[in-house]
Amino acid sequence: MDLPIFFADYFGTRTLVGIIAIIHVWINHAFAVGMIPLVVGVEWWAHRTGRQEWDALAHKILGVCFIVTTTVGALTGVGIWLSTALVNPYAIGSLLRVFYWAWFSEWVVFVAEVSLILVYYLTWKRMTGLRKSRHIRIGVILGLMSWLTMAIIVAILGFMMNPGSWLEQRDLLAGFTNPIYLPQLLFRTAAALTMAGSLALALSLAFTDRDSPLRTQAIKLFSGWSLFWLAPTLIGGLAYHHVIPQAMLNNMPVAFGTQAWQDLYGQLVHFTFLAVVAVALCSLWGLWQPLRTNPLVWIVPVLLLTGLIGYFERTREFIRKPYAIGYYMYANGIRVDEVPYLVKTGVLANCSWTTHRRVTEQNKEAAGRDLFMVLCSRCHTLNGINSVGENLAKMYPDQSTWSPAAIESFLKNIHGARPFMPPFIGTTDERGALAAYLATLGNRRDIPPPVAVAAFNE
Amino acid sequence: MANDLPTEPHDPRWLPSRATAILIGIGIQLLFVAIAVTLIVGSARDTGPLVHALLIPEDLVYPDTDLAPRAGKQQPPIDVRKMAVPTDGQLEKGNLLFAEHCASCHGPSGAGDGPAGIALQPPPRNLTSLSAWKQGARFSDLYRTLTLGLPGTQMPPFDYLGDADRFALAHHVAGLVPERPADTGASLDSLDAEFGLSAGAKEPNIVSLSTAMDRLVAEKTPAAGALSSEREAELSSLEPQGTAVFSQVVHPHQLERVSRLLLADASWRKDSDRLRAIAVDNLPDNGFATRAAMLSRADWSALNRYLTLRFEGE
Numbered sequence A: 001m002d003l004p005i006f007f008a009d010y011f012g013t014r015t016l017v018g019i020i021a022i023i024h025v026w027i028n029h030a031f032a033v034g035m036i037p038l039v040v041g042v043e044w045w046a047h048r049t050g051r052q053e054w055d056a057l058a059h060k061i062l063g064v065c066f067i068v069t070t071t072v073g074a075l076t077g078v079g080i081w082l083s084t085a086l087v088n089p090y091a092i093g094s095l096l097r098v099f100y101w102a103w104f105s106e107w108v109v110f111v112a113e114v115s116l117i118l119v120y121y122l123t124w125k126r127m128t129g130l131r132k133s134r135h136i137r138i139g140v141i142l143g144l145m146s147w148l149t150m151a152i153i154v155a156i157l158g159f160m161m162n163p164g165s166w167l168e169q170r171d172l173l174a175g176f177t178n179p180i181y182l183p184q185l186l187f188r189t190a191a192a193l194t195m196a197g198s199l200a201l202a203l204s205l206a207f208t209d210r211d212s213p214l215r216t217q218a219i220k221l222f223s224g225w226s227l228f229w230l231a232p233t234l235i236g237g238l239a240y241h242h243v244i245p246q247a248m249l250n251n252m253p254v255a256f257g258t259q260a261w262q263d264l265y266g267q268l269v270h271f272t273f274l275a276v277v278a279v280a281l282c283s284l285w286g287l288w289q290p291l292r293t294n295p296l297v298w299i300v301p302v303l304l305l306t307g308l309i310g311y312f313e314r315t316r317e318f319i320r321k322p323y324a325i326g327y328y329m330y331a332n333g334i335r336v337d338e339v340p341y342l343v344k345t346g347v348l349a350n351c352s353w354t355t356h357r358r359v360t361e362q363n364k365e366a367a368g369r370d371l372f373m374v375l376c377s378r379c380h381t382l383n384g385i386n387s388v389g390e391n392l393a394k395m396y397p398d399q400s401t402w403s404p405a406a407i408e409s410f411l412k413n414i415h416g417a418r419p420f421m422p423p424f425i426g427t428t429d430e431r432g433a434l435a436a437y438l439a440t441l442g443n444r445r446d447i448p449p450p451v452a453v454a455a456f457n458e
Numbered sequence B: 001m002a003n004d005l006p007t008e009p010h011d012p013r014w015l016p017s018r019a020t021a022i023l024i025g026i027g028i029q030l031l032f033v034a035i036a037v038t039l040i041v042g043s044a045r046d047t048g049p050l051v052h053a054l055l056i057p058e059d060l061v062y063p064d065t066d067l068a069p070r071a072g073k074q075q076p077p078i079d080v081r082k083m084a085v086p087t088d089g090q091l092e093k094g095n096l097l098f099a100e101h102c103a104s105c106h107g108p109s110g111a112g113d114g115p116a117g118i119a120l121q122p123p124p125r126n127l128t129s130l131s132a133w134k135q136g137a138r139f140s141d142l143y144r145t146l147t148l149g150l151p152g153t154q155m156p157p158f159d160y161l162g163d164a165d166r167f168a169l170a171h172h173v174a175g176l177v178p179e180r181p182a183d184t185g186a187s188l189d190s191l192d193a194e195f196g197l198s199a200g201a202k203e204p205n206i207v208s209l210s211t212a213m214d215r216l217v218a219e220k221t222p223a224a225g226a227l228s229s230e231r232e233a234e235l236s237s238l239e240p241q242g243t244a245v246f247s248q249v250v251h252p253h254q255l256e257r258v259s260r261l262l263l264a265d266a267s268w269r270k271d272s273d274r275l276r277a278i279a280v281d282n283l284p285d286n287g288f289a290t291r292a293a294m295l296s297r298a299d300w301s302a303l304n305r306y307l308t309l310r311f312e313g314e
Helices: A013-033 A035-049 A052-087 A089-098 A100-122 A129-161 A172-176 A181-207 A213-243 A252-288 A295-319 A336-345 A364-376 A388-395 A404-412 A428-442 B018-042 B088-101 B139-148 B163-176 B185-195 B209-220 B229-238 B240-249 B252-263 B266-270 B272-280 B290-294 B297-310
Strands: A323-325
Touching: A013 A035, A013 A052, A013 A129, A013 A181, A013 A295, A035 A052, A035 A129, A035 A181, A035 A213, A052 A089, A052 A100, A052 A181, A052 A213, A089 A100, A089 A129, A089 A323, A100 A129, A100 A172, A129 A172, A129 A181, A129 A295, A129 A323, A181 A213, A181 A252, A181 A295, A181 B018, A213 A252, A213 B018, A252 A295, A336 B252, A364 A428, A388 A428, A404 A428, B088 B163, B139 B163, B139 B185, B229 B240, B229 B297, B240 B290, B240 B297, B266 B272, B266 B297, B272 B290, B272 B297
Parallel strands: none
Antiparallel strands: none
């Protein structure tokens, strides 16, 4: 607790990370991991059969991927590390310690990927004839590197849900081969290939003439590709679901619907399956009747798959709560094994960047605000998305009755009442101070304007 | 350059037929299914609790019911010369204790053939033979071995049994081979001196569980360098700014390290630049929090004034 606290009111720090990360996943999966094998496959097939128009189409699709991945893709990739390091430096620090060499390898592979997509795209028109085979080989290596960047990161994502035997063995290999890793890799690989098919279909509409034979064949090919990979996606998803710890699956209703709509979990699951079925039907239709369809229909699978993978990311991030790293570190950056120490000595005494170092009768509410910053502000805002005031108002609708004692009794059992919340960590004085501060939020609607980085305010 | 090379409209090498392509497709699908099935069958879902009960702070609070603390009792002095003469009561007790504590390795008759001794290296001694006793075979030697154990072997110290029990056991073992070297008055006196027997043993005090837990926590979180709360309050009124800076850059669990560091080198006491150099060098391994790297000049002199007061006379 030796680092300043980054706090974004209204918007919330986790929304910031979520938006950057989900955009990155869309681009990584659809435009890189899934699309490169598809483009290389089309290039190879066009080369063997001498179909120049297919070669040109693959090149145009690659052009879009090239621009998107090297701009928004690369920026959001870097953005994930900058934003997460700011929001939860302790979690990133722990991941760095465990995955030290994986981090380094990831960078090497990423540089290789970006360099190769430059070479692959820019030499497309120059490496023709006898050099075409070599160009295709560059594409194969590029596809491998794209997949490897994902394969390394997926190990870290799996680790964050359930570190498995690493909790006892504490070595890189144990962390890498966590129970979630391979099922998730299988799922993501197949999902990326499916997404690439629907995206390639949508892009090919822009690059082919209406009613041209090329468009007809493209719709058939890319529909078939999506349909082909949809089955492994579902099988991989099943394997993935199978390895999620039971206690985390219990968080699913809230992960899917938030607390406001958690009762609709059943309907939301049905909706998810309907969306998958709709993607399958669109693809079947494309194989069956490529001509007799309004081109706008082909946008539907792209939107559905994009929505589904974004929703999947939110759910995955949520169900591992109360942890940032499963069974090892709580979402607020406190390690599970330092809890007894902090309960004994107090949280504030061990923080460098808070205004108050200990709770007294006079500073109770102000110290409580410091505690909010340290313990709650990774996920909660004061006014805005997932604000504490709003959540408390759901429990105690009459705000004039909010009392520190009532809120403190909730804090005592907070993990029992809401399993996705970590237990309150700190001394009993600190618990009282946090409750006193939270109670002040209810008595006035005019909560003071937010301070962007409140912890600097000394 | 590229344009100089001969170009071909297409590559006439192998291209899969429709049937081959379908077979490859089925193969890929089956491969995915096989991997997924292997993963599902080969892994069990983790069904443990999300947060282990003992890690919830409520469970860390000590229970209300606890052991009552009790002062240890002083045991009456032991006369070794008297104890060295076996009585019937001692022999009977020794027989029972031998069956309970020794027979599993040394065998019921003491021949070294107990079931638990089979795999031991070196094997348990045959107590019915007089050859090669490592620590001597006299009565006093038996008592010593029972109390201290036999280093380099699996023979443990039986010091938890109490003096009278160990004397009784020694008599039983001595009785297995009556024709053993006899003790002299001098050897019994030196046994007395070695274990302070005529002074009487002192039983340890029993402390409450919560006291023991507090001690354990204190051992794990060294409080060396900590001040009394009165002294702390006094310092913070004398030097409020320095106190604030100190609490930011020295966390409670690092007090000991920082105290050691600062007491080893007095050069900082009149020189806040020197203090800064000591504190910032080797951050954070020296015990200072990394925030020390961001203090202002005024902070450093306040910290220096505070530390000078805190370590006054040390």
